[in-house]
Amino acid sequence: MNRKIIKKGGMAMEQVTIKNKNLLRHLAGIMMATVFFVFIIPSHGMALTPSGTVVGNQASATYNDSVGNQFTAQSNLFTITVSQVAGVSVSPQPGQSRSGAPANEVQFPHTVKNIGNGTDTFNLATVAGGAVTLNSITIIRDDNGNGIANPGEPAITSVTLDMDQSQMIVVRGTVPNSAGRNDGDYLSRKICLCIDGEPQRDTGLHD
Structure with a gap:
């Protein structure tokens, strides 16, 4: 044989x-x-x-x-x-900190990457954290990848990515007028990502 x-x-x-x-x-x-x-x-x-x-x-x-x-x-x-397996990462890790005076805007750039094996849509949201809660929080799609929310770049609540594709985003918000020295010199934000049809995935990333 x-x-x-x-x-x-x-x-x-x-x-x-x-x-x-x-x-x-x-x-x-x-x-x-x-x-x-x-x-x-x-x-x-x-x-x-x-x-x-x-x-x-x-x-x-x-x-x-x-x-x-x-x-x-x-x-x-x-x-x-082969079935689809969802996966997502957010960077940088660890998170970022920003200092800002009352009524001033602060921005936090991130990169969202699809590490699964197929095209997927990820819902984007922020969860309050730390002593100061920002006002007017929005997530901006960073089309030119410069880490800054520029005029004309749209606010988004989700992003669709192919396998191994990434998208830069900027989380921005305004320091409230009530913020004072007792609130500390840093602002804390957490980025949470949800995958459609699956339980919410908390990246544990703090800004």
Whole structure:
């Protein structure tokens, strides 16, 4: 018996050559393909298989009879479709701090990255934290990537990203007039991200 693996497209095909005709006929009746399971583990150091990828496997066996005729038997084709695995990261970490006088605006730039294996939409929101709560908080899409909310850049509440795509954003707000020395010299904000259809994911990032 001779065995070898043939790769064709997205399938791994195992070819078995058997010279014993009776054994071949027996095996052809019960032959089944080996199914390879692909486990998707989100990791910064490992490339993910894109969602929707079809992984297939099929086995085949060939033999020659006593007069030299060649026969081939094939198993059914088994396929697995890779499911989507959501993942998101927000940087920088640790967070940022800003000092600002009452009625002045402060801004916090961030980068949101899709580390899942398919296109996903992430809802963006802020959660109050620290001694001072900013007024008029908005999240701006940083189209030019300069870390500053510029005129013409839109306010957003969600962002849609392809696999491994990132988007820079700026969280901005105004220091309230009531803020005083007793409130401390820093402002604290937390960025929370939600993935549609899944429980809210708190990045634990504080600004």
